[in-house]
Amino acid sequence: MALDLNLDVALKYLPFLLTGVSTTFEYTALSFIFGCILGLLIALGRISKSAVFRTPCLAYIDFIRGTPLLAQIYLIHFGFPQIFGYKPVGYIDALVALSLNSAAYMAEIYRAGIESIDRGQMEAARSLGMTYGQAMRYVILPQAFRRVIPPMGNEFIALLKESSLVSVIGMEDLMMKSNMMAGRSFRAFEAYFTSALIYLALTLTFTRLLGRIERRMKTDGRS
Amino acid sequence: MVEVRNLHKKFGELHVLKGLNVEVKKGEVLVIIGPSGSGKSTFLRCLNHLELPTEGEVIIDGVNLEDRRTNINHVRRWVGMVFQHFNLFPHLTALQNITLAPTKVLGMAEEDAKREGMELLRKVGLRDKADAYPEQLSGGQKQRVAIARALAMKPKLMLFDEPTSALDPEMIGEVLEVMRNLAMEGMTMIVVSHEMGFAREVADRIMLLADGVIVEEGSPKQFFTNPRQERTKLFLSKIL
Ligand SMILES: Nc1ncnc2c1ncn2[C@@H]1O[C@H](COP(=O)(O)OP(=O)(O)OP(=O)(O)O)[C@@H](O)[C@H]1O
Numbered sequence: 001m002a003l004d005l006n007l008d009v010a011l012k013y014l015p016f017l018l019t020g021v022s023t024t025f026e027y028t029a030l031s032f033i034f035g036c037i038l039g040l041l042i043a044l045g046r047i048s049k050s051a052v053f054r055t056p057c058l059a060y061i062d063f064i065r066g067t068p069l070l071a072q073i074y075l076i077h078f079g080f081p082q083i084f085g086y087k088p089v090g091y092i093d094a095l096v097a098l099s100l101n102s103a104a105y106m107a108e109i110y111r112a113g114i115e116s117i118d119r120g121q122m123e124a125a126r127s128l129g130m131t132y133g134q135a136m137r138y139v140i141l142p143q144a145f146r147r148v149i150p151p152m153g154n155e156f157i158a159l160l161k162e163s164s165l166v167s168v169i170g171m172e173d174l175m176m177k178s179n180m181m182a183g184r185s186f187r188a189f190e191a192y193f194t195s196a197l198i199y200l201a202l203t204l205t206f207t208r209l210l211g212r213i214e215r216r217m218k219t220d221g222r223s
Numbered sequence: 224m225v226e227v228r229n230l231h232k233k234f235g236e237l238h239v240l241k242g243l244n245v246e247v248k249k250g251e252v253l254v255i256i257g258p259s260g261s262g263k264s265t266f267l268r269c270l271n272h273l274e275l276p277t278e279g280e281v282i283i284d285g286v287n288l289e290d291r292r293t294n295i296n297h298v299r300r301w302v303g304m305v306f307q308h309f310n311l312f313p314h315l316t317a318l319q320n321i322t323l324a325p326t327k328v329l330g331m332a333e334e335d336a337k338r339e340g341m342e343l344l345r346k347v348g349l350r351d352k353a354d355a356y357p358e359q360l361s362g363g364q365k366q367r368v369a370i371a372r373a374l375a376m377k378p379k380l381m382l383f384d385e386p387t388s389a390l391d392p393e394m395i396g397e398v399l400e401v402m403r404n405l406a407m408e409g410m411t412m413i414v415v416s417h418e419m420g421f422a423r424e425v426a427d428r429i430m431l432l433a434d435g436v437i438v439e440e441g442s443p444k445q446f447f448t449n450p451r452q453e454r455t456k457l458f459l460s461k462i463l
């Protein structure tokens with residue numbers, strides 16, 4: 001049996017698929033930014049000495065990391081509107097789900113970064129009369145930020161792939177476009193393989209870019 | 224300047240400090256020696272509440288640290304501390320290390336802090352290193368920057384925790400020199416150190432701490448030439 005591959009279909013639909021890339025990018029970039037901000041706050045709560053802050057942050061991180069993103073998307077898009085009685089907006093729900101999800105992973109990245117800073121740094125800062133907040137802001141976080149850049153980059157790449165899940169609630173990202181292509185052309189293999197290759201091209205590009213940033217950081221020293 | 228009454232510190236079951244009573248007058252230099260693990264660092268750290276005493280009181284310049292109304296951040300402004308491993312901020316230059324606390328904690332203007340910072344760098348012999356990052360400095364230079372950083376807050380009391388024990392021998396002298404000058408200017412200092420030459424020359428009083436109690440204290444002369452306790456003789460014979 002000869003393999004029935006149709007390259008022409010793939011080429012024909014390529015521009016159509018590429019229109020989904022910008023949506024994929026939008027979700028990835030926006031949820032990455034929200035995740036960075038929210039993640040930092042959660043990380044600070046997570047390492048707080050006060051259980052009032054620590055416990056909810058810990059529970060949040062555990063819940064998000066211990067449940068599938070798909071379940072989280074369904075919960076936000078179908079679950080909450082049902083019990084609170086409002087009309088779901090796919091675009092917002094997708095962004096919220098991705099942001100909340102990445103925030104939990106980011107929080108753990110920040111925490112690892114902060115905890116990797118020598119204890120003596122906090123002590124030196126406090127011994128000069130700085131408050132905990134000042135010591136964090138001027139001494140600990142600037143050092144931690146440099147160390148979290150590599151894992152943050154990995155998180156960005158993971159997010160790029162996971163954003164494909166927003167297609168389940170009808171968002172027209174790259175994944176959704178390949179669904180549509182498969183439906184219209186009846187060429188499922190060509191549709192999904194082409195979109196997979198596009199994802200691969202994107203993740204490889206970012207991996208390279210990240211590698212370059214890391215090398216640059218290494219050569220200009222200061223940890 | 225410093226008054227410590229019945230200071231106890233426990234880490235869980237471990238009873239590290241067992242009721243210390245210490246008094247240090249203004250302008251006095253107290254050198255603390257003692258075997259590893261005897262609680263020297265813990266004692267110093269209780270003086271600025273990097274460790275909280277389990278029992279007892281620390282009173283610095285009339286301020287009782289154990290008083291609930293005392294804001295420890297205010298007290299720390301004028302209690303400088305120098306660490307064994309320097310703990311310079313690696314992401315800041317030497318000058319920025321010095322100006323950070325005065326500007327952020329005291330609200331000093333940037334230029335004033337810089338001017339005073341440069342003056343302090345000159346004082347510790349590192350004026351040409353203002354823009355160097357810690358990793359570009361030798362151990363001795365790092366420790367001198369760390370001293371300047373503490374001095375930038377214009378402390379009334381300086382605590383030194385083995386400031387030279389992480390240094391190569393040839394760099395110890397330059398750090399001790401800075402400390403000696405500081406003592407001569409009348410700074411009140413509590414120094415944990417096993418530099419006996421320094422202790423003999425600069426200390427007003429030497430104290431031997433072992434197993435969480437003060438074994439003996441006295442003037443350098445009395446301490447070295449005529450120790451009263453067997454424990455002191457034993458310890459001195461090991462380090463001299
Ligand atoms: N945060 C802590 N938690 C538990 N135990 C501690 C802590 N800090 C110090 N200790 C213990 O308290 C004892 C005294 O420690 P400390 O650092 O004060 O000794 P030291 O006299 O400074 O010793 P060295 O000369 O080695 O610096 C040690 O047994 C140490 O293990």
Ligand SMILES: [Mg+2]
Pocket residue numbers: 263264265384385
């Ligand atoms: Mg010690």
